[in-house]
Amino acid sequence: xxxxxxxxxxxxxxxxxxxxxxxxxxxxxxxxxxxxxxxxxxxxxxxxxxxxxxxxxxxxxxxxxxxxxxxxxxxxxxxxxxxxxxxxxxxxxxxxxxxxxxxxxxxxxxxxxxxxxxxxxxxxxxxxxxxxxxxxxxxxxxxxxxxxxxxxxxxxxxxxxxxxxxxxxxxxxxxxxxxxxxxxxxxxxxxxxxxxxxxxxxxxxxxxxxxxxxxxxxxxxxxxxxxxxxxxxxxxxxxxxxxxxxxxxxxxxxxxxxxxxxxxxxxxxxxxxxxxxxxxxxxxxxxxxxxxxxxxxxxxxxxxxxxxxxxxxxxxxxxxxxxxxxxxxxxxxxxxxxxxxxxxx
Ligand SMILES: NC(=O)c1ccc[n+]([C@@H]2O[C@H](COP(=O)([O-])OP(=O)(O)OC[C@H]3O[C@@H](n4cnc5c(N)ncnc54)[C@H](O)[C@@H]3O)[C@@H](O)[C@H]2O)c1
Numbered sequence: 001x002x003x004x005x006x007x008x009x010x011x012x013x014x015x016x017x018x019x020x021x022x023x024x025x026x027x028x029x030x031x032x033x034x035x036x037x038x039x040x041x042x043x044x045x046x047x048x049x050x051x052x053x054x055x056x057x058x059x060x061x062x063x064x065x066x067x068x069x070x071x072x073x074x075x076x077x078x079x080x081x082x083x084x085x086x087x088x089x090x091x092x093x094x095x096x097x098x099x100x101x102x103x104x105x106x107x108x109x110x111x112x113x114x115x116x117x118x119x120x121x122x123x124x125x126x127x128x129x130x131x132x133x134x135x136x137x138x139x140x141x142x143x144x145x146x147x148x149x150x151x152x153x154x155x156x157x158x159x160x161x162x163x164x165x166x167x168x169x170x171x172x173x174x175x176x177x178x179x180x181x182x183x184x185x186x187x188x189x190x191x192x193x194x195x196x197x198x199x200x201x202x203x204x205x206x207x208x209x210x211x212x213x214x215x216x217x218x219x220x221x222x223x224x225x226x227x228x229x230x231x232x233x234x235x236x237x238x239x240x241x242x243x244x245x246x247x248x249x250x251x252x253x254x255x256x257x258x259x260x261x262x263x264x265x266x267x268x269x270x271x272x273x274x275x276x277x278x279x280x281x282x283x284x285x286x287x288x289x290x291x292x293x294x295x296x297x298x299x300x301x302x303x304x305x306x307x308x309x310x311x312x313x314x315x316x317x318x319x320x321x322x323x324x325x326x327x328x329x330x331x332x333x334x335x336x337x338x339x340x341x342x343x344x345x
Contacts, residue, residue: 089115096322176325254282
């Protein structure tokens, strides 16, 4: 049995506790939060859980093997570092830290203490996202042209970080998971409407090698909850709508091919009429997807890595790669959408 402590039982913490308590070989035995009401809430649901306002009490408890950090982003580094230094395995919520320097420092601390460091890039554990990756890798869509991602909602407004740091980690981690490599450049524009200086709506363009282009819209200012990814390949196109209960993924046998018209050969083809565009609109297919809660798969993976001394799929380096992209987006945002190149080692 892996005994866990959780630090931060606000909006997201309860989902983590529920999942870790639902799997056979883990139990959340300690919960820390500043807020007395949140501590009483966890106690009502799980009466055996120890509660504290000071997370150091969790670190001093020898019965606790691992800690989940579900506090606001700007606090992740200090708390996660303290946990690793105290010899605990650590799962940190996304994004792993507020800077790449901090992420590198956590990676070093985990190496030194020989403990598991994992970041909750939830969607890399989601069955539809796994299916999308499988479809792209099989070549069914052909060469990927563009990926368009929309993650908008009304709220939840954050106090200290903008909408990019709050919502884009999900799409950045998914993009890198789908394509297998980080972007080479980003451009971001955004605006703050509700809280001064904290952008609540942003549009981001990402360049990947081989001319793959991705676009993201993240916003806390939309009347609709939209979680949609459209992937256009030269053979087929795919739409992944995560708000649907069924048929979350649809593959469209649609495309366009451009051919030279059957007109007398000329040295140059420089008018539109000399080319023929052929549109193809075939079947739509919705692959079967197993219905599993991503957080549960993520929780099982973390426990499995601890028990079997394995490197997580979403380890510290995976967290660092996402933070580097976030930093580049932030730099571009502050400079009116200037193109920021990413150095990828
Ligand atoms: N994976 C996902 O899909 C997902 C979804 C939502 C949020 N998150 C992440 O989860 C984290 C928490 O987000 P949230 O929306 O739950 O925030 P929140 O503000 O609702 O909750 C954070 C809680 O942490 C507590 N806290 C802060 N500092 C503390 C400290 N030093 N010691 C003890 N308790 C402390 C606060 O009192 C609060 O109750 C963030 O990193 C966020 O990005 C992930």
